[in-house]
Amino acid sequence: MTKPTKYVYAFAEGGRDMAALLGGKGAGLAEMTRIGLPVPPGFIVTTDACKVYLATGQEPPELGVEAAQALAGLERAMGRTLGAPDDPLLVSVRSGARFSMPGMMDTILDIGLNDESVTGLAKASGQERFAWDSYRRLIQMFGHTVMGVDGDLFEQAIATHTAHDHDLGIAELAHLTEEFKDIIRRETGEDFPQEPADQLSRAIRAVFDSWNTERARVYRHREHIPDDLGTAVNVQAMVFGNLGPDSGTGVAFTRDPATGERGVYGDYLPDAQGEDVVAGVRDALPLSELRTLDPRAYVELGDHLRTLENHYRDLCDVEFTVERGKLWVLQTRVGKRTAEAAFRIAHDLREEHTITADEALVRVDGAELTRLMFPRFDVRTTDRPLAHGVPASPGAAVGAVIFDSAEAVRRAAAGEQVVLVRRETTPDDLPGMIAAQAVLTSRGGKTSHAAVVARGMGKVCVCGAEELAVDTAARRFTTPSGAVVREGDVVSVDGTAGTVHLGALPLTASDVGRALETGAATDTLTEAVLGALAHADSVRRLEVRANADTPEDAVRARALGAQGIGLCRTEHMFLGERRQLVEAMILARDDAARGRALDALLPLQRADFTAILEAMDGLPVTIRLIDPPLHEFLPDRTDLAVRLARTGHPDPHDRELLAAVERMHEQNPMLGLRGVRLGLAVPGLMAMQVRAIAEAATQRLRDGGSPRAEIMIPLVGTVEELRLARAEAELVLGEVENETGTPLQCPIGTMIELPRAALTAGRIAEAADFFSFGTNDLTQTTWGLSRDDAEASFFPLYIDKGVFSVSPFETIDREGVGRLVELGVEAGRAVNPRLETGVCGEHGGDPDSIHFFHRAGLDYVSCSPFRIPAARLEAGRAAL
Numbered sequence: 001m002t003k004p005t006k007y008v009y010a011f012a013e014g015g016r017d018m019a020a021l022l023g024g025k026g027a028g029l030a031e032m033t034r035i036g037l038p039v040p041p042g043f044i045v046t047t048d049a050c051k052v053y054l055a056t057g058q059e060p061p062e063l064g065v066e067a068a069q070a071l072a073g074l075e076r077a078m079g080r081t082l083g084a085p086d087d088p089l090l091v092s093v094r095s096g097a098r099f100s101m102p103g104m105m106d107t108i109l110d111i112g113l114n115d116e117s118v119t120g121l122a123k124a125s126g127q128e129r130f131a132w133d134s135y136r137r138l139i140q141m142f143g144h145t146v147m148g149v150d151g152d153l154f155e156q157a158i159a160t161h162t163a164h165d166h167d168l169g170i171a172e173l174a175h176l177t178e179e180f181k182d183i184i185r186r187e188t189g190e191d192f193p194q195e196p197a198d199q200l201s202r203a204i205r206a207v208f209d210s211w212n213t214e215r216a217r218v219y220r221h222r223e224h225i226p227d228d229l230g231t232a233v234n235v236q237a238m239v240f241g242n243l244g245p246d247s248g249t250g251v252a253f254t255r256d257p258a259t260g261e262r263g264v265y266g267d268y269l270p271d272a273q274g275e276d277v278v279a280g281v282r283d284a285l286p287l288s289e290l291r292t293l294d295p296r297a298y299v300e301l302g303d304h305l306r307t308l309e310n311h312y313r314d315l316c317d318v319e320f321t322v323e324r325g326k327l328w329v330l331q332t333r334v335g336k337r338t339a340e341a342a343f344r345i346a347h348d349l350r351e352e353h354t355i356t357a358d359e360a361l362v363r364v365d366g367a368e369l370t371r372l373m374f375p376r377f378d379v380r381t382t383d384r385p386l387a388h389g390v391p392a393s394p395g396a397a398v399g400a401v402i403f404d405s406a407e408a409v410r411r412a413a414a415g416e417q418v419v420l421v422r423r424e425t426t427p428d429d430l431p432g433m434i435a436a437q438a439v440l441t442s443r444g445g446k447t448s449h450a451a452v453v454a455r456g457m458g459k460v461c462v463c464g465a466e467e468l469a470v471d472t473a474a475r476r477f478t479t480p481s482g483a484v485v486r487e488g489d490v491v492s493v494d495g496t497a498g499t500v501h502l503g504a505l506p507l508t509a510s511d512v513g514r515a516l517e518t519g520a521a522t523d524t525l526t527e528a529v530l531g532a533l534a535h536a537d538s539v540r541r542l543e544v545r546a547n548a549d550t551p552e553d554a555v556r557a558r559a560l561g562a563q564g565i566g567l568c569r570t571e572h573m574f575l576g577e578r579r580q581l582v583e584a585m586i587l588a589r590d591d592a593a594r595g596r597a598l599d600a601l602l603p604l605q606r607a608d609f610t611a612i613l614e615a616m617d618g619l620p621v622t623i624r625l626i627d628p629p630l631h632e633f634l635p636d637r638t639d640l641a642v643r644l645a646r647t648g649h650p651d652p653h654d655r656e657l658l659a660a661v662e663r664m665h666e667q668n669p670m671l672g673l674r675g676v677r678l679g680l681a682v683p684g685l686m687a688m689q690v691r692a693i694a695e696a697a698t699q700r701l702r703d704g705g706s707p708r709a710e711i712m713i714p715l716v717g718t719v720e721e722l723r724l725a726r727a728e729a730e731l732v733l734g735e736v737e738n739e740t741g742t743p744l745q746c747p748i749g750t751m752i753e754l755p756r757a758a759l760t761a762g763r764i765a766e767a768a769d770f771f772s773f774g775t776n777d778l779t780q781t782t783w784g785l786s787r788d789d790a791e792a793s794f795f796p797l798y799i800d801k802g803v804f805s806v807s808p809f810e811t812i813d814r815e816g817v818g819r820l821v822e823l824g825v826e827a828g829r830a831v832n833p834r835l836e837t838g839v840c841g842e843h844g845g846d847p848d849s850i851h852f853f854h855r856a857g858l859d860y861v862s863c864s865p866f867r868i869p870a871a872r873l874e875a876g877r878a879a880l
């Protein structure tokens with residue numbers, strides 16, 4: 001860090017673009033001062049000063065002099081002296097970091113009061129009670145936040161006088177200040193500092209220190225705010241909203257931050273200080289009441305709000321105070337808002353010609369859009385949840401609790417709404433997950449099996465609800481508070497909040513989800529959403545395709561704007577009733593037997609592909625040949641062994657099956673016989689799949705369609721594998737062309753999901769028409785960890801310790817895995833300029849990752865159907 005020229009800025013010297021140095025609050029105060037709003041004057045100690053303090057434990061040596069000069073300037077401007085015995089200047093010392101951290105850091109009011117100036121304040125204000133109340137508040141706040149005294153001790157002292165500090169008389173207040181000073185002396189061995197300059201410098205240091213309190217740290221980690229930014233400190237002349245009925249304090253928004261509706265919105269509390277509003281000491285009045293209480297202040301506030309909104313060209317919120325009819329603005333910032341408000345406000349500001357369409361697009365994001373797509377519980381509901389877990393997949397669902405997949409399927413088929421509850425889920429639970437309204441687990445994080453699958457399906461999921469003791473055998477779960485929920489009991493699962501509630505909470509359907517599928521707006525919100533998406537589509541370079549394995553998913557994806565299928569997995573086509581055929585294929589003793597099994601699978605696969613190509617007619621469909629290890633299609637080894645051991649006369653088929661399972665058992669199936677290795681090792685398997693694709697495409701052509709099938713070879717590590725696979729595929733394509741006399745266009749490409757593939761992408765591109773980065777496996781193989789194991793065990797620890805701030809399976813690890821993607825694209829294109837590149841891992845639907853893929857120059861991202869609108873939006877934002 002080069003040495004800054006100065007550490008202190010008067011409000012009049014700063015501006016909105018200096019938030020990194022002056023903090024968000026300081027930059028806002030400076031900007032308002034600059035454009036002539038009535039801001040009590042003051043100065044800002046920079047974040048640079050804080051950084052020096054945090055690094056060395058000492059303020060920079062220049063700070064003392066600079067702060068003293070700034071204070072002298074403030075005193076001149078106010079015509080009063082800090083803490084002077086008669087008519088003292090009082091100041092607030094306010095924290096304010098680059099990013100707002102609501103309530104996370106400390107602010108101290110009324111600095112400058114002491115045993116003498118309290119009487120000066122009483123005389124100058126004409127209100128003795130007010131002066132003593134301010135003094136006792138200062139000692140209390142200072143004693144707690146600066147001197148570290150337990151706040152309860154002060155509260156207990158108040159309680160010996162009265163139930164309500166509002167009822168305290170002047171004498172009692174004066175007495176209380178003495179008691180408070182005694183408490184401080186007893187607890188710290190020090191006196192409450194009487195010297196105003198002392199109070200000021202110690203308060204500034206306390207704000208610096210508050211950067212590292214536990215709650216501030218926790219908040220930063222959750223919000224991904226870096227730990228080294230530091231906070232600025234604002235020193236500002238006090239104004240008083242608690243001087244009687246012609247005074248008061250409040251907060252106001254230029255539009256409704258909940259709905260985005262036009263029109264000023266806020267709360268007002270007469271005869272009160274700002275802190276009282278935050279603490280909820282008394283019920284505030286709606287802002288409109290100020291119109292009657294003080295029409296002049298109300299009109300003036302309205303003018304300032306308009307000025308601010310035009311100036312910031314966005315929703316602003318302000319803190320304000322009226323002191324004896326005089327309005328002061330104490331804070332402004334571009335206001336936080338709900339997802340709904342974000343879309344509406346961006347849309348309205350564009351219609352009002354305040355911002356451009358590009359700017360409107362930047363104001364909304366994919367996460368907000370996703371939130372709007374889920375049905376949700378009525379937000380006013382205030383019942384206590386049964387348990388909290390990880391909000392893994394947003395939305396709201398109600399259903400009867402069911403503890404196993406088969407039962408969930410049965411009940412759902414009978415028309416019942418069910419919630420599947422498991423300790424954790426496995427691929428075997430898939431049918432039950434599909435049948436359920438929501439999935440609830442007591443183990444696992446945001447990227448556990450349950451979470452990933454549920455998100456992919458757009459299904460509500462709360463996972464890792466550790467308070468729940470799930471007893472699958474007894475078909476019930478219990479909570480620490482003693483609630484017992486049995487199979488069939490109805491619960492509500494809030495995947496947005498991560499909570500589970502007993503009984504059915506009322507639901508509100510999502511108009512946005514419906515409008516996205518139909519393309520028709522039904523109100524201002526849906527109009528805003530569709531407008532933002534239309535603009536995103538017009539500016540984005542990245543195409544958005546879907547990960548879809550069924551015709552139904554393909555239809556849905558297309559309605560949501562998919563421009564093709566980037567990943568059609570074929571292994572799902574080997575499940576269910578077809579398992580027997582797959583077993584027969586695996587158990588085959590000779591080529592003939594295997595051939596018969598494959599022949600039986602061929603028409604089934606062909607029908608699958610024909611239906612998907614039809615649903616995606618005219619658009620590319622990238623079909624991945626079978627990827628997982630074959631034993632995934634066989635029964636579990638232990639189950640089978642137990643079954644065999646139990647029966648006196650073991651079924652020969654079962655015995656054969658067990659032998660096969662044991663033959664195929666692998667220590668590390670993820671790194672075993674799978675992907676292209678499997679295709680090369682099992683004679684006829686790849687040929688059958690390619691034939692099914694080719695015949696399906698031919699069928700579609702004959703039916704007048706425009707099929708655009710692409711064949712994708714998984715888990716290639718070297719170009720030799722791809723050459724072999726490609727030769728076999730081309731042979732079959734040629735055969736089918738000869739048989740049918742119909743020429744086929746069928747590009748053949750590969751997944752890039754091993755570091756070696758990325759590193760040798762130039763070689764691999766010699767044999768590939770396209771690359772699809774499989775970033776799930778690429779992340780596993782680059783980091784050398786298995787997702788299913790790692791997430792449940794040490795990821796929480798790693799996130800807590802700051803090894804990474806977000807799971808690399810959720811957001812692409814740019815430095816490592818992302819670097820491999822960049823290398824692969826670059827090397828591949830150098831060899832084959834027409835190489836098409838895309839990504840089909842979970843990251844394809846993750847907003848942050850999409851921005852990275854745009855910059856890396858990929859042609860498309862592919863994600864689950866439900867995430868397509870958000871991906872389109874983010875691809876558009878990335879292009880701006």
Ligand code: ADP
Nearest residue numbers: 092094095103107236237238239274275319330
């Ligand atoms: P936070 O970041 O928690 O909102 P603030 O620094 O904004 O903390 O201050 C807390 C409360 O004190 C706010 O309501 C604010 O308006 C009020 N306040 C801060 N400085 C002054 C001042 N100089 N005069 C009057 N009220 C103030």
Ligand code: MG
Nearest residue numbers: 025319330331
């Ligand atoms: Mg504030």
Ligand code: MG
Nearest residue numbers: 714753774777
């Ligand atoms: Mg893979």
